[in-house]
Amino acid sequence: MLEVTNLHTYHGYLHVLRGIHFSLQKGETLAIVGSNGAGKSTLLGTLAGIYAPQAGNIVFEGEDISELRAEQVVAKGIALVPERRQIFDSLSVKDNLILGSYHRFRRDRQQVLRDYEKMLHFFPRLQSMLDRPSGLLSGGEQQMLAIARGLMANPKLLMLDEPSLGLAPLIVKSIMEILQQLKQEFGTTIILVEQNVRAALGIADYACVLERGQIVISGAAQEVAENPAVRDAYLGKGKKAM
Amino acid sequence: MKTNIKLIYSRSLKGPLVLTFVLLALPFLIPSPYFLGMMVLIGFYTIVGTGLSMLMGYAGQISLGHAAFYGVGAYTSAILTAKMGMPALAGIAAGALVALIIAYIVGVPTLKLTEHYLSLATLGFGVIVFIFFKQLKGLTGGLDGFFGIPPLEIFGFEFTTDFAYYYLVWPLAICSILFARNVIQSRVGRALRSIHGSETASSALGVNTQKYKLQVFMMSAVYAAVAGSLYAHYVTFISPQLFEAMASIHFLIMVIIGGMASIWGGMVGAAVFVFLSEGLKEVIPLVMSNASGEFEIVFFGVLLVALLIYMPEGLVPALAKTWKNLRRKKDSGGQNSRNAHMELEDEKEVQVSMVGGGER
Amino acid sequence: GKSSETNADQNKKASENSEPIKIGGVFSASGSAASLGKPEMDTLKMMADKVNAEGGINGRKIEVVAYDDKSDQNEAVIAIKKLIEQDKVVAVIGGTISGNSLAMIPQAEKAKIPFISVAASKNINKPVKKYVFKTAQGDDVVIPRVVEYLKSQNLTKVAWLSVDNPYGSSGKEEFVTLAKDAGIEIVSSEVFEATVNDAKPMLTRVKQKNPQAIVIWGTAQESAIVTKNVRELGIQVPIIESHGIGNKKFIELAGEAANGVIFPAGRLLVVDQVPADNKQKPVLEAYMKIFQEKYNYAPSTFGGHAWDAFEILIAAIKAAGDDPEKIRAAIETGTKDFTGITGTFNMSVEDHNGLQSDSLAIIEIKDGKWTLKDN
Amino acid sequence: MNQAAPLLEVRNLTRSFGGVMAVHDVSFDIFPGEIVAVIGPNGAGKTTLFNMITAILPATSGSIRFYGQELIGKKTFEIAQMGITRTFQNLQIFENMSVIENVMTGMHIRGKTGLLGAGFRLSQVAREERTMLEKALEYLEAVGMAHKAYESAAMLPYGNQRLVEIARAVAADPKLILLDEPMAGLNPEESRELVDVILKMRNKGMTFLFVEHDMETVMSTADRIVVLDYGGKIAEGTPEEIYNDPRVIAAYLGDEGGLEC
C-alpha cells in the first residue's frame, strides 16, 4: 500500500533524510523511534507533502505522491497528526474537529457528524469544552484534540507524530486502544512516531529505529523490542527501583 | 568548548571604518552639490531609520507615528532658536528632551498594546501630533509653515553649505549606528530581542519588558528628534505637511527595504529610498518623454513591491545571504543541484517554524 | 552667498558662449494640486517654445527645466535645490500651492535667485522678500473684492467657511480684519478639510446661526461638496466663494447646487463676455487660443499665473541679461503697467505682487455657466 | 520531614476561568533542595498552578510565599528576579536568536549593563559579555547542546528546543526552577540524561518543582509528589505513597498502576 524508496530530504543545506526505504501493507502499523533530531518529524512531514524530497519515491496505493503538496496528499487519504499539535487556537473545539473532516465534509456530512460523536466518545474530556477556543485548553487536552482531529479525516493511512506527548498515562493507554480499534475495524494503516517506546511497540506490527536520517534497525516490533541496542537506549536497562 | 564571541556578534570595526572612509571621501569623488544635498537627506533618514529598526526589527514594536518625533525635534528646535534666540545646539538638545518626555508619556500606555493595536495607536499618536502642529498656529505657524529658522552654529562655525552639513550629519549617523549596534550586541539587545521572540518567556526570565520597550521607544524617539532638529536647521523652513502620517510610512518603507532586523538596514534603506525616488525622476523621462509625476509614483510602487517580494527581509540580509551562499558554493565546488532543490522546496511550505501554530 | 557667485560667474561665461538661458520651474503637476499645477507647467513649456520659435532673447534660447513636486513640500525643496545647484538656473517660477511656495522661499533667498511664485497666500509677498515675487492674486487683493460685494448687497451677517490649509487660513485672516472694518459680522467661522466627504455635521452648526450669506473659501473639489451640503441642509442664503473654484469641475461636482454661486475671478473664465474695450481682452484671447490648440484643453487662471510670471521674467532678462541679481532688480523696477492674464501688474520695492482688486471680476454661475456679473 | 523553613509556601490557591475551577484551594510547601513533582490528569490545573506562581496569570485567591515573601501582586519579571524561573509546556523559545543567545538571555538578571552603558560600550560591558558567553556555554554543555550553540534556535528539533529552554531557565541561577513537562519529546535515554542533569543541579543547591506525565521519571526523580485532580489536591507524599494511593490510581495511573513492573 505504501512504498518508500530512497527518500532524501534537505532543510536548506542540511541533509536530513539520507535514503529511507520501507513498505507497509494495508492495516499494518509501523512504529518509528529515534533520538532528537534524527529526522522522524521530517520523515512524516515528507510523506505528508509538507517537505519536498529531493530524491526518492513515495508510492501510495500504486500512485507516486512524492510531488504532491500537503493538501493534495490529504485528499488521497493520508492524514498527519503533527508535532506541536497545530490546532486552530482561536476556533472552538467543535470547529477544530469538524475542520478535520474538511476533505470529505461535503461528500458525506452525515458520516462526519457520526464520526464527530465518536470522537467525543473517545475523548470524553473534550465534551465539556466544545465551544471554548481550543487555544485555552490545557496542553494534554489540546493533544487529545489534535489526535481526534486527525482521526476525523478518516484516513487510510494515519501518521501520528508523538501522540502521547503531554498525555496522562490513562489517556495514553486509551489512545493505544483507539488505534488498535481503528486497525481492526477499518484496516487503517498507521505510522507512529513515539518516544513512549514501550507503548508504541505494544501495538505495532513493525518497528524501525531512525538515526541521523537513516533506518538503522528494522523488523517486526517484537524483534526490534528485543534488540539489545534498542533495549538499552529506549526501554531502559531494568527500571529504577520502584 | 571554545568560546568565541565573533560567532554570534560581528564586532569588527573594519566595515564601519571602510564605510566612514568612503563617506569622507565621497564629496570629493562626486563633487556635485545636488548629490551632496541628497546625501545630507539620507544622513537624516539614516538616523531616524536606525532608531526605528531598533524599535521594530529588534524589539518587535511597530511604530506608524515616528514622523511625529521627527517633527517634535524640528519644531522644538525651530521655536527655541528662531523665537527665543537660543543657540541651535541647545535647541537640538531640547528637541531630544521633549521627544524623550513625549515618548515616555505616550509609551507607557501604548506599549502595553500588541501588534496591530500598537500600530493603530502609534498611527493615532502621529495624527494627533500632526494636528497639533497644524492647529497651534501661534507657536508653529500652522499650515503656513515656520520661517526663519537660523542655520546650525557650533562654536562660531555656521553650517550653511551642504558640504559642511555633510560632514556634520554623516559622522553623527555613523555614531548613531555604532551606538545602536553596541546596544544590540549586549544584554540590553538580547532583552529587546527576547521581547520580540516571546514576551511571556522574556518576563519569566526577569526581563522588565515594559521598561525595555519604553527605553527603546524613547531611544528611537530621540534619534528621530535629533534628525528632525538637524533637518529644520538645514532647510530653515518647516511645515506640518512634512510630518504627516505619510512621512511615518516613508520611514517605515526605508527601514523595511533596508532590512529592519539589521543594523545597517536603516542606512541602506534610506539611501535606496532617496536615490530611487530621485533616480526615477531622471530615468522615467528618458524612457517616456512627457511622462509626468504619476509614472514615478507607479514605478516607485511597483519597484517597492518587487523588492520586498524578492527580498522580504530587506536588502542587507538578502545581500549577506547571497554573499554567504556564493562563498559556500565556491567552497563546495559547484553543487548546483542543491540550489535547484532549494527552489523546488520553496514551492512548498518550507519554513514550518514560521507558520503560526498552537504551540507558539 | 558662495553658490550664487559661482552661478553668476558661470552664467557670464555661458553668455559668451551664447548658450541657452535656463529658467527653472517647480509645479505640482501631480498629486493633490495637479489640476492647478498641470496647466502651469504646460503653460511654461509652451511659452518657452514660443519664445524660442521667435528666435529667443538676444539671440539666446530659453531652456525651461521644470520639475514636478507631486504637491509635496519636501519634494519642492529638493526640486528647487536641484534647480539652483545642479541645473544652475537664473530664476525659478513655481510653487503651485502656497505651502510649497513658502517651503521654497528660504532656498531662493539663500541662493539669491529670483523666485516668482504662482500661489496665492499673502505670506509669500508680505513682508516683502528681496528675491520673491508673486503673480497670483493674494487674499489681500481678492478679499477686498468679496467684502465690497457683500456690502453692496447689504449682507452683514455672514458665515465664513474655509478649507483647512494655508489657502483657507490666509483668506480667513484677511477676511476677519476687512469684514470688521466694513461692519460685517461673522456669525460663524468654521473650517473644513480638503478631503471632506460630508460637511453636514459642521453645517448643522452654521445653520443654527442663521447667517444672511455664506462665504466658502476653498478650491473646487471640497468647495463643491460643502456647497452641495449647504443646499442639502435646506439653507437657501446666497453663497459667495473664492477664486479657487474657477474650474469647470466645480460646476460638474456641485451640480444643481452650483447655480447662484458668486465668486471673484480673473477674466479668463468669461473671456467671451469681457467688454471689447477691456485692455486684457486681447491677451486673454491669445492665451485661450494657443493653449487650447497645443494641449487640447481649456487653459485656467492658474496657467495664467505662469504665463504672467514667464512674461515678467522674460522682460527682465531682455532688459538685464542673465545675471540673477540684475534680473531681480529688473523685475522689481521694470514691471510697470504690464497687462497679463491675471491682471495689470505694477511692481515696486514695497509691492512684489503689483496687482489690484480691479484684476478681478465678479462671476455668477447661472444654469451651469459662468456669467460676468460685475466687471 | 524537612526541618528547614519552606522555600515556597502555597496556601489555598484558587483560580477560576469563568466558573471553571482550574485550580481549587491548593496548598503545599517546597523545602530548599527538594525535587517536587506535580502530577495529575490532563486539565487538572498543573500548568495553571505554574502560571500563578510566576504571575503570568493572576490568582483568584490564595497566597504564595517565597522565602516568606508574598508573591501575589508581584510582576512576572520581579518574581524571576527573586529567584524563580521556569520552562513552558508550550515552548517559548526565542526563535529570532541563536541557541546561545537564548541561554544568555536567561542570564539577564545576572548582568548589569544598561542601555547607555551598552551603547557607549563601557569597558565592563565587554567583560560581562565574555563571562556570560562562557557560562552560557557551560549550561548548554550540561544539557548536551553545546554543539548546536551557534545555530538558530528556530530550526532545532522539538526535543532540543526543550533542552534549550531548560538550560535557559537554569542559567538565571535561580533558587527555584519550575519545569513544565521537561521530558516531553525526549526518548527514554535522553530523559535519563536530563534527570542526571537535574540531580546535579540540585546538588548545587537548586530546588525543582516539575510537572511530568512520564511516571518512570517522576518516580525516580521526585522526593515528593503533589497530585492534582479537577483543580484540587487529592494526594501528597513520597513516590511510594503516591504510587499505591488508590485515588491516584483511579484518577491518573490506571488500574494496573503506572508501570508494568
Place this chain on the structure above:
Amino acid sequence: MGDMSQIVQLLFSGLTIGSIYALIAIGFVIIYNITGVLNFAQGEFAMFGALICISLVGTGMPYLLAILLSIVAVVMIAAMFERVAIYPARHSSVPTLIIITIGVSIALRGIALFIWGTDPYHLIPLTAGDAFNLGGAIIQPQSLWAIGISVISLVCMYIFFEKTFIGKVVIACVVNRFAARLMGIRPEKMSLISVSVSGGLGALAGIIIAPISGATYNMGLMLGIKAFIAAVIGGLSNAPAAILGAMIIGLLEAFTEGLWTTGFKDAVSFGILLLVLFLLPNGILAKSSGKRV
C-alpha cells in the same frame, strides 16, 4: 449644544459615513482573516470602483450594468493583486506585508492618476428621489442606501463567518495555515477568493460614496486609513465588530464636528480611540485570541 434636529442630522451623517467605512473595513477584515495581511490598498479598491463606474456611466451605459461591470473589474484587479503581490510574499513578516500593500496602493493610485487625472468626478445618486425631512433633519436617499447596504453586508458576514462551514475554513487558514493544509484546505485558493471578494466590497463602497463626496484618484488613502481604524477597533478578525467600529468612528467624527470643532476632529476621534484601546487592549469586541502558555 444642539437641538433635536441637529442630533438627528448628525446621527445620519455619522451613520452614512460610518457605513462607507464599514464596507471597506469588512474587506479589510476578510483579507486579514484569510491571508493575515493588513491590506492598506483596500481604499484603492473603492477608488477604482467609483471611478470605473463613473466612466462607464459616462459612456451612456445603464446605471445598474455599470455598477455590475465596475465591481467585476475591481474584483479582477483585486485577484491580480493577490496573485502578483500577496501570494508570492506570503511568508514575509507583518511589517513587510504591510509595506507591500502600501506599495501596491501607491502603484494603483499612480495608475488611476494616469487614467483619470487629478480631477474630481461626480456620480448621480443611486436613486433619484428627493431628500426628506426627519425630525427637522434633511436625509438624502443615498444615505439610506449606504446604511442599508452595510447592514446587509453585516448580516451576510456574520452568517458567513459564524454560521457556515466555509467561513470556518476561511478562518482556519489564517489561524494556522500549516494545519489548514494538513486538513486538505488550499489557503492559496481561499486567499484568492477572499481578496477578490473584498475587492468587490471595496468597489461597492466607492460606488456608494461617489454621489455623496465625489471621486478622485486619491480618495482611497483616507478611506483606507479610516477603515483600518474601524477594523482594529472591532478586533480585526471579526467582521460584525468591524462594522460596529466603523459606525463608532463615523458617529464620533460627525458629533465632534457638529457639536464642537472640525480642526481637531481627527485628534478627538483618535484620542478617544486610544483611550478605548488602553482600556480594552484587544479591541472593543475582541474575541479571545485563544493563546496561552
